[in-house]
Amino acid sequence: MAYKAKLKEFDLVLEQDIIKLEALKKISFHGIPDDQSKRALCWRLLLNYLPEEKALWNSVLTEKRNLYKQFIEEMIVMPGENEGNGDVTAGDHPLSINPESQWSTFFRDNEVLLQIDKDVRRLCPDISFFQQPTEFPCEEIVNSCDMKRLHTRVQRSVMNCANVERRGLGITKIGIPGKKMSEDYAPMEEGKEAHWEVVERILFLYAKLNPGQGYVQGMNEIIGPIYHAFASDPDIKFREFAEADSFFCFTNLMSEIRDFFIKSLDESVHGINTMMNTLLHRLKNSDLDVWLKFQQQDLKPQYYSFRWITLLLSQEFPLPDVLRIWDTLFSDENRFDFLIYVCCAMIIILRNQLLEGDFSSNIKLLQNFPPMDVQVILTKAVELSKLKLF
Amino acid sequence: MAKKTYDLLFKLLLIGDSGVGKTCILFRFSDDAFTTTFISTIGIDFKIKTIELRGKKIKLQIWDTAGQERFHTITTSYYRGAMGIMLVYDITNEKSFENIVKWLRNIDEHANEDVEKMILGNKCDMDDKRTVSMERGELIAKEHSIRFMETSAKSNINIERAFRELADAILYKTAGREPGDNVDRVMVDRKPTSSSTKSCCNH
Numbered sequence: 001m002a003y004k005a006k007l008k009e010f011d012l013v014l015e016q017d018i019i020k021l022e023a024l025k026k027i028s029f030h031g032i033p034d035d036q037s038k039r040a041l042c043w044r045l046l047l048n049y050l051p052e053e054k055a056l057w058n059s060v061l062t063e064k065r066n067l068y069k070q071f072i073e074e075m076i077v078m079p080g081e082n083e084g085n086g087d088v089t090a091g092d093h094p095l096s097i098n099p100e101s102q103w104s105t106f107f108r109d110n111e112v113l114l115q116i117d118k119d120v121r122r123l124c125p126d127i128s129f130f131q132q133p134t135e136f137p138c139e140e141i142v143n144s145c146d147m148k149r150l151h152t153r154v155q156r157s158v159m160n161c162a163n164v165e166r167r168g169l170g171i172t173k174i175g176i177p178g179k180k181m182s183e184d185y186a187p188m189e190e191g192k193e194a195h196w197e198v199v200e201r202i203l204f205l206y207a208k209l210n211p212g213q214g215y216v217q218g219m220n221e222i223i224g225p226i227y228h229a230f231a232s233d234p235d236i237k238f239r240e241f242a243e244a245d246s247f248f249c250f251t252n253l254m255s256e257i258r259d260f261f262i263k264s265l266d267e268s269v270h271g272i273n274t275m276m277n278t279l280l281h282r283l284k285n286s287d288l289d290v291w292l293k294f295q296q297q298d299l300k301p302q303y304y305s306f307r308w309i310t311l312l313l314s315q316e317f318p319l320p321d322v323l324r325i326w327d328t329l330f331s332d333e334n335r336f337d338f339l340i341y342v343c344c345a346m347i348i349i350l351r352n353q354l355l356e357g358d359f360s361s362n363i364k365l366l367q368n369f370p371p372m373d374v375q376v377i378l379t380k381a382v383e384l385s386k387l388k389l390f
Numbered sequence: 391m392a393k394k395t396y397d398l399l400f401k402l403l404l405i406g407d408s409g410v411g412k413t414c415i416l417f418r419f420s421d422d423a424f425t426t427t428f429i430s431t432i433g434i435d436f437k438i439k440t441i442e443l444r445g446k447k448i449k450l451q452i453w454d455t456a457g458q459e460r461f462h463t464i465t466t467s468y469y470r471g472a473m474g475i476m477l478v479y480d481i482t483n484e485k486s487f488e489n490i491v492k493w494l495r496n497i498d499e500h501a502n503e504d505v506e507k508m509i510l511g512n513k514c515d516m517d518d519k520r521t522v523s524m525e526r527g528e529l530i531a532k533e534h535s536i537r538f539m540e541t542s543a544k545s546n547i548n549i550e551r552a553f554r555e556l557a558d559a560i561l562y563k564t565a566g567r568e569p570g571d572n573v574d575r576v577m578v579d580r581k582p583t584s585s586s587t588k589s590c591c592n593h
Contacts, residue, residue, distance in 0.1 A: 115458065118409040119430050217408065217458045218432045263460050302464055306433035315429060360438045360451060367436055 007033050019052045029331040031324055037235040046330040047249045068244035075208050076148050079103045112207050112215050114154045119220040120200045130196040136240050137193040150200050199227055202247045216261040221314045223250045225322050256335055260310045275309050276301040282344045286384055290351050297359045304366035308343050321374045328378055345380035396440055396449035400560050401471050405493055406478035407486040408457030411512040414543035416454050419553050424544050431456045433464055443561055469500035474556045481511045482519040490530060506559045508537040510552055515542040
């Protein structure tokens with residue numbers, strides 16, 4: 001379909017006072033136009049952040065964005081900062097053994113933060129977006145003289161040392177080591193912050209609010225594309241609140257895929273093992289040769305599809321392709337069943353190579369999926385889904 | 391079917407806390423390059439490199455694992471098949487060193503009893519940020535009778551050597567299984583066993 005016609009189709013659905021989610025899903029399944037803020041808006045709807053009734057949008061957005069602000073105020077605090085003048089509350093100090101103490105919480109939080117910090121610095125390294133400063137830094141944080149910046153809490157500070165050499169009487173040579181290497185992700189100056197710092201804050205708040213689950217590696221790869229879509233929205237009125245909006249959309253999305261991230265749920269109905277078994281089953285029903293080859297080589301789905309499924313394919317393709325695939329995944333009536341068809345299609349598309357290859361080359365191929373037009377994969381996935389393999 | 395281009399296949403595994411540099415070590419060894427821009431490993435990753443040791447072509451199949459607790463069930467399933475395991479910590483990260491004991495316990499629980507182990511203290515180029523002394527690394531290795539080396543994937547220190555030594559130890563052990571036999575003889579013995587379970591040329 002011509003691009004203009006496609007835009008028009010979206011306009012038609014989106015200009016209704018009450019948006020028909022079914023209709024939106026139907027057209028979004030085939031890809032959401034990249035410009036005119038369409039994707040960010042549609043994702044907000046598809047992820048159930050914005051209600052179908054347009055008249056409610058303003059109040060919902062205001063409420064949620066204020067709530068997010070409140071989260072920051074309540075949860076990103078330095079112990080002791082709320083204490084009155086000189087009144088050090090008895091029992092609350094850095095060495096307190098009371099697990100409820102502000103300081104204990106602070107140290108516990110920093111453990112989580114340490115992991116998040118490592119991962120957000122490793123987010124989408126092939127594009128520079130996340131290292132760029134955001135236009136809308138969180139004022140309260142960036143003007144706190146670094147006190148509230150999350151990454152400074154887990155920065156390991158080192159004391160400068162010098163080599164002291166004594167040579168004979170009274171002669172001391174002090175050698176000071178040369179200057180340090182510059183940091184790859186140098187902190188921004190006061191008043192500025194980079195996109196990765198914003199993502200770090202979103203993940204930290206999510207971990208604080210979901211203590212049973214906490215932060216699990218890979219969540220960074222889920223929030224990344226959402227935040228990118230929202231923070232590059234051409235509409236400044238939306239772009240300004242990319243942080244709060246992506247936090248809630250991420251939370252909603254996580255509520256659906258949470259089980260992938262919890263070890264104890266691996267065997268449950270929506271757990272990762274069930275998903276991988278479904279994939280294998282569908283592969284068997286659609287391409288027995290490849291399935292047999294995998295059996296023969298003892299090539300287990302854990303070797304490749306664990307990451308595919310857990311991260312909704314976000315590490316397998318370049319970002320623009322991930323956005324396109326997610327349009328379809330988010331529009332899936334039975335979220336995230338279609339994902340399994342996409343995975344299945346990915347394997348079948350490589351069938352000739354897989355049937356030729358040995359164990360090593362096959363694993364390599366599946367773990368480093370060759371660049372290709374994702375439309376080909378999605379079309380194949382639709383074809384498979386119509387076969388009713390399950 | 392691909393022609394068999396090696397004499398022996400060794401399966402190795404890299405484990406250790408998140409962010410200690412496992413992927414970088416592997417990348418340095420397999421591609422002789424270094425980059426700080428790695429995404430975090432989710433689940434398990436995989437590389438192949440063929441080296442020559444004592445006249446034998448040895449294909450190393452190396453599995454790189456995710457460090458975080460969540461992935462342990464998925465990664466411990468690879469312990470069983472591993473012939474060599476590298477335990478990596480970061481010399482600028484005390485916690486990652488303390489956890490070596492935990493990783494050793496994991497090996498005891500899940501790996502073959504005779505698996506060859508080696509401890510690596512990575513990032514030894516960052517001496518100005520060091521918090522774990524070389525002596526402490528040596529001590530813990532000695533306590534558990536494991537080989538030890540400090541490495542730097544960035545400055546390419548000891549990476550190649552670490553893999554070769556680990557492979558050599560496995561080779562030595564493989565050869566030593568049949569007392570009085572030389573390596574060649576053992577290999578002839580090994581071939582049918584591995585191909586009877588599953589076709590060995592696929593690996």
